[in-house]
Amino acid sequence: MTQVLLVDDDPDFLEITRLVLIHHGIEVLTASNRAQAMSILQQEHPAVILLDVMMTYTLDGMDMVTQIRRLPDFRDTPILVISSLRPSQVAEMLPASALQQIQGWLVKPVRLEELAQKVRALCKE
Amino acid sequence: MTPDEGPQDTVSRVPSKTTASLRSPIEVEVAERLAWLIRLRWLAVVGTLIAIAVADQVVPGTLPLGALVATTGFIAAYNLGLHFIARRLAGIPDDARRARYARRLIHFQVVLDLLCLTVLLHFAGGIDTPFWAFYVLHIIIASILLSPLSAYAYVGVAAVFYGTMVLLEFFGIIPHTHLNGMACPGHYAQWTVLLSTGSAFLATLFFSAWMATSISMRLRARDLELVRLNVELEHRADELGELNRRLQEIDEARKRFVRVAAHELRAPVAAIQSYARLILSGYVPAERQEEIITRVEQRALELLDRINDLLILSRIQEHVEKREQVNAAEVLEKVVELMRPAAEEKRLRLHVEVEPDLPPIFADREQIQHIWMNLISNAIKYTPAGGYIEVTLSHRPTSIIGSVRDSGIGIAPEDQEKIFQEFYRTEEAKQMAPHGTGLGLSIVKQIVEGLGGRIWVSSAPGKGSKFTFVLPRSDVPAPAEPAERDATDESRPPWPGG
Structure with missing residues (x-):
């Protein structure tokens, strides 16, 4: 079964996404903060990482992207950002290279079918 | 009078605290004018030598050439000394200190120049020669570059030098050089000549000093006002810059707040919408639907709380009344x-x-x-x-x-x-x-x-x-x-x- 890691500080969003992806035959690991996520990545090797970029007051999710990319096993793992805000709404906080490090950006509320399709497509890559 | 008190008087008259440390451009100019005075003196030396040569041709054997050339040589010698001192002064980096030394040096030169001019006039015919008008030049220089008090003091010094010379000649204590063809013999020893020339001399010098100082004082005050306004403008520009920086900071904080608020308001709405879609799309088994709807209600309440708190936050300043x-x-x-x-x-x-x-x-x-x-x-x-x-x-x-x-x-x-x-x-x-x-x-x-x-x-x-x-x-x-x-x-x- 394909496994993905979902990182979000909103427990409802974790639950919603988990339900949808499980329905589509995808196993979901969840983490509500950066420390939990990094700890999971020490032991598991998810095929896709889904990440909320604005978990606290700042775009610390983007810092996490950089941190994940430093791990040798996850240099090429697709990362899908899911956020309440569009990239243009946080443009001044996004480093120039940030968008090159991720493979997609979905805006909440996410269309569930689109989410499932996108994750499936990234899993196949 | 102390030589340094001049231009500072003008500075202290400007009613502003900040101007206490300001210096009028004329003060800076004093240092620069030193070199100009030395160049002018070289011209005067050359001019005097030419005048002596011409006078010797016009009235041969009348003038004591040796004494005149020696005095001119003395002027050239001290001008050479001043030239070297001025070069050393130019090396002083501190503007205020350089201007202070330059002013002292100008006082020294003016006194020496007046003295040498008196000696030259004595050998060139005393009261008979019309070249006493050269005193006016020195008074004008003192009026422009030094203080009004200095200018009037130099009127006094010139009067003492010139007066002493003509009186000593008048009483026969020192010899008078008679200029053939320019004045009648004994002309210098007449009371009427002494009084009329003396009055003309004093009046010319005094009014020259008065006119030159009043014009130069007005210009200096205007210069100083310009400097003060310039400093004030720079100060205002700094203040505006600081204000602008603070406004930018506030604007940045406002943008960040709106961004975070938008994120925090969208989060419960997104959860509610996603839960609804989850149920409508059949992702939620029937036995879990009540639990999910309870979550929807909680998120809706959370959104209401958040909006209420945001309203409280926005009205904090309004509560003063x-x-x-x-x-x-x-x-x-x-x-x-x-x-x-x-x-x-x-x-x-x-x-x-x-x-x-x-x-x-x-x-x-x-x-x-x-x-x-x-x-x-x-x-x-x-x-x-x-x-x-x-x-x-x-x-x-x-x-x-x-x-x-x-x-x-x-x-x-x-x-x-x-x-x-x-x-x-x-x-x-x-x-x-x-x-x-x-x-x-x-x-x-x-x-x-x-x-x-x-x-x-x-x-x-x-x-x-x-x-x-x-x-x-x-x-x-x-x-x-x-x-x-x-x-x-x-x-x-x-x-x-x-």
Whole structure:
């Protein structure tokens, strides 16, 4: 079964996404903060990482992207950002290279079918 | 008179503190004019030698050529000395010091020049020669480059030199050089000549000094005013720059707030919409649907709370008009009454200690209620069942002090400042109570600071927290500083055994 890691500080969003992806035959690991996520990545090797970029007051999710990319096993793992805000709404906080490090950006509320399709497509890559 | 007092007089007349340190451009020019004076003197030396040669042709054998050439040579010699001194002066980096030395040197030159001019005039015919007009040049130079007092002093010096020379000749104490064809023999020894030439000499010199100083003083004042305006403009430009920087900071903070607020308002809406879509798309088995709908309701309530808190936050400044004499103890009593059931539900011991005869504060009652409600509800929310909450209210000479202490999860040192920022919630808080507005403490902080008080927290993870706020009393005049932080209170551990 394909496994993905979902990182979000909103427990409802974790639950919603988990339900949808499980329905589509995808196993979901969840983490509500950066420390939990990094700890999971020490032991598991998810095929896709889904990440909320604005978990606290700042775009610390983007810092996490950089941190994940430093791990040798996850240099090429697709990362899908899911956020309440569009990239243009946080443009001044996004480093120039940030968008090159991720493979997609979905805006909440996410269309569930689109989410499932996108994750499936990234899993196949 | 001291040579240095001139141009500073002008400076001190300008009624501005900042101008005390200003120097008129003329002062800077004094140093530059030194070289110009030396060049002018070389011309004078050459001109004098030519005049002597011409005069010797026109009236051969009349003039004492040796004495005239020797005096001119003396002028050339000291001009050479001045040339070297001026070059050394130019190397002084400090403008003020260079100008001071240059001014002294100009005084020295003017005296020497007047003396040498008198000697030359004596050998060139004394009172008979019309070249006494050259004194005027020196007076004009002194008027432009030095102070008015110096100019009039040099009128006096010139009068003494010239007067002494003509009187000594008049009384036959020194010989008079007679210019053949220019004056009748004995002309110099007539009282009428002495009086008329002397009057013309004094009047010309005095009026030259008066006209030159009045014009130069006006120009100097204008120069100085320009310098002062320039400095003021630079100062204003700096002020505007600083204001602009602060406005940019405020704008940046506003943008960040709107961004975070948008994120925080969208999150519950997104969850509600996604849950609805989840049920409608058949992702949720029937037995879980009630649970999911309950979550939807909770998220809707959370959104309402967040909007309410945002409205409170936006209206904090508007509450100034609603301020009245408020007894913080009465407000506390009502809040505790409201909160006690929630505390009892979690089996928390809620202890309240209010000092008797508490002085009033000048505030909006509703805002004081917000302070107590937010602090006590946080204590209830973040204290595990069976814990303890202690609320105290006391007073100091100029302030009242309220505190809410709990045996809850505590706050890590690195989070203790951030918790007062809008929407900030610690990881531990999120785990203990997943949904919160993240606005309660920023509302409390803004209310307390809006009332001229302060709030702070002392806490350690797992050892509880103590929030303390200080508000100024309304029955005594406010101290110079905003309500003092109670340092002794800070030094106590946040919790017994903590």
